[in-house]
Amino acid sequence: MGGVIAEPASPVGRHLADPSLVVAGGRYYLYPTTDGHPGWGATSFSAYSSSDLVDWRDEGVVLRLGVDVRWAARHAWAPAIVERHGAFYLYFTAEQNIGVARADTPTGPFEDLGRPLVAAGDFPGVAIDPSVFTDDDGVTYLYWGNGVAHGVPLHDDLMSFDPDQVVSWVPTGFREAATVHRHHDRYYLSWSENDTREPDYRVRYAVGPGPLGPWQDRGVLLEKSPGRGIVGTGHHTILRAPGDGDRWIIAYHRFAIPGGDGFHREIMFDWLVHRPDGDLEPVSPARTPIRAPIPPR
Ligand code: FUB
Numbered sequence: 001m002g003g004v005i006a007e008p009a010s011p012v013g014r015h016l017a018d019p020s021l022v023v024a025g026g027r028y029y030l031y032p033t034t035d036g037h038p039g040w041g042a043t044s045f046s047a048y049s050s051s052d053l054v055d056w057r058d059e060g061v062v063l064r065l066g067v068d069v070r071w072a073a074r075h076a077w078a079p080a081i082v083e084r085h086g087a088f089y090l091y092f093t094a095e096q097n098i099g100v101a102r103a104d105t106p107t108g109p110f111e112d113l114g115r116p117l118v119a120a121g122d123f124p125g126v127a128i129d130p131s132v133f134t135d136d137d138g139v140t141y142l143y144w145g146n147g148v149a150h151g152v153p154l155h156d157d158l159m160s161f162d163p164d165q166v167v168s169w170v171p172t173g174f175r176e177a178a179t180v181h182r183h184h185d186r187y188y189l190s191w192s193e194n195d196t197r198e199p200d201y202r203v204r205y206a207v208g209p210g211p212l213g214p215w216q217d218r219g220v221l222l223e224k225s226p227g228r229g230i231v232g233t234g235h236h237t238i239l240r241a242p243g244d245g246d247r248w249i250i251a252y253h254r255f256a257i258p259g260g261d262g263f264h265r266e267i268m269f270d271w272l273v274h275r276p277d278g279d280l281e282p283v284s285p286a287r288t289p290i291r292a293p294i295p296p297r
Helices: none
Strands: 016-025 027-034 044-050 056-064 077-086 087-094 097-103 132-135 142-144 149-153 167-169 174-185 186-193 202-208 216-222 234-240 248-255 265-272
Touching: 016 056, 016 265, 027 056, 044 077, 056 087, 056 167, 077 132, 097 142, 097 202, 132 174, 142 174, 149 174, 174 234, 202 234
Parallel strands: 016 077, 016 234
Antiparallel strands: 016 027, 027 044, 044 056, 077 087, 087 097, 132 142, 142 149, 149 167, 174 186, 186 202, 202 216, 234 248, 248 265
């Protein structure tokens, strides 16, 4: 389904939001929400690929609600990608349920499970904004929620879980977009607070001893920088930069510059720094994205 090249080639400057990133075959693959629709009304998900986060290729539409996904037709939001066992699993929001689709390549074709993985009303809060984290022992965890955050280990098929194992939290200021990453023996839960239509939409974080907490709040990680014209910084993903170094990338969206708002957002990439004391250095949002080339193998 790939191949369409539109202007600008970079997703930076397009109306995209809620980024998720994976590295496969020497390239980054980015899965965002397609923005620019009133009420976040997108009906499909697209992928983009790059070797350095600067020069991008549009890989085209990879999953269509109402066509590839038969149980929901509207509100394609907040995809999250993971590679496991040589396959790619795309978790996504559709009509405020969470779905999952599987493919053999990062650009599809993705095959939907055929029903929601988390249906509206299954758990407290709103069933949106999935994210995934694979721990060093090989267990992959799914996180999601608006109003209440949830986390659960996925079964080995990556498309099911035991509902009795779901752990729920309401972190300080929690709105949505919970995600977990690990640095050495410390786990980090980060999430968005406020409303994505507000300039104050921002990222907060907590630390814990395991992928399901318990979590200790550590404050704001990323917020607006009005002096530089940057507002609405949130719904992020965190990824270790490929290579031998201890460098980390935070991808997030902000109001597009110029003239953006909560329905016209754009994606940015910055460095994320882990301090020796285990806290995260607050991110100073840049106007232009970092370049993070994938080293040759
Ligand atoms: O992009 C649609 C919604 O806006 C997402 O689900 C939220 O996280 C917010 O970014």
